[in-house]
Amino acid sequence: MKRHLISLLACGLGLPGSALADSSVIGLTRDGTNRGSGIVAEYHWTGALAEGDRFTAGWATSVLADNNHNGFVGFGVSAEYQISGQNFIEASFMPGYYKEGDVDLGGHMHFRSTLGIGTNITDSAALSFAFSHISNGGLNDRNPGMDMVMLRLTRRY
Structure with missing residues (x-):
C-alpha cells in the first residue's frame, strides 16, 4: 500500500499543474496517542470556490x-489566508472513508x-505545520x- 501511494505521489508531483490541481501537498504525520506515523x-x-487578494478557497x-495500517481518503474544501507576503494560515474539512487498521x-x-x-519558501513551494483531527462526528457510539x-x-502550479 505504502509503495503504491509513494509511486502515485511521485508521479503526481511530476505532472504539470493543468493535469492535476493548483497545488499538491505531501506530508509526514504523527499521531501521539496511538504512536502512529x-x-x-x-x-x-485553489480558488475554485472563492478568491480574493489574500484569501482562496477551493476543493x-x-x-x-x-504504520498502524489505518487509512483515510477524503474530499472536501480547503482555504488559505495570507497573513503577510510570506506567511499563511490553512484550513480544510473533508468527509471521507476511514479504513480501520490497528x-x-x-x-x-x-x-x-x-x-x-x-x-x-519560493513562489511555487511552501512549508507548513498543521494539526489534524479525524472523527466520525458522533455517527457511531464509539468515537x-x-x-x-x-x-x-x-x-504550487
Whole structure:
C-alpha cells in the first residue's frame, strides 16, 4: 500500500499543474496517542470556490496511510489566508472513508479537519505545520477520534 501511494505521489508531483490541481501537498504525520506515523498526499483546486487578494478557497482531496495500517481518503474544501507576503494560515474539512487498521475509530464514515500555519519558501513551494483531527462526528457510539500533527510541503502550479 505504502509503495503504491509513494509511486502515485511521485508521479503526481511530476505532472504539470493543468493535469492535476493548483497545488499538491505531501506530508509526514504523527499521531501521539496511538504512536502512529504516516504519510499524507493532497490535491487542492485553489480558488475554485472563492478568491480574493489574500484569501482562496477551493476543493481538495486527501489520502492518508500510517504504520498502524489505518487509512483515510477524503474530499472536501480547503482555504488559505495570507497573513503577510510570506506567511499563511490553512484550513480544510473533508468527509471521507476511514479504513480501520490497528486503531478502531468507530465505523468508516469520518470527517477530517485540519488547521495549519506555513510559509512560502519560493513562489511555487511552501512549508507548513498543521494539526489534524479525524472523527466520525458522533455517527457511531464509539468515537475516540484521532489527532495528528503534520509537516507538509506544498507545490504550487
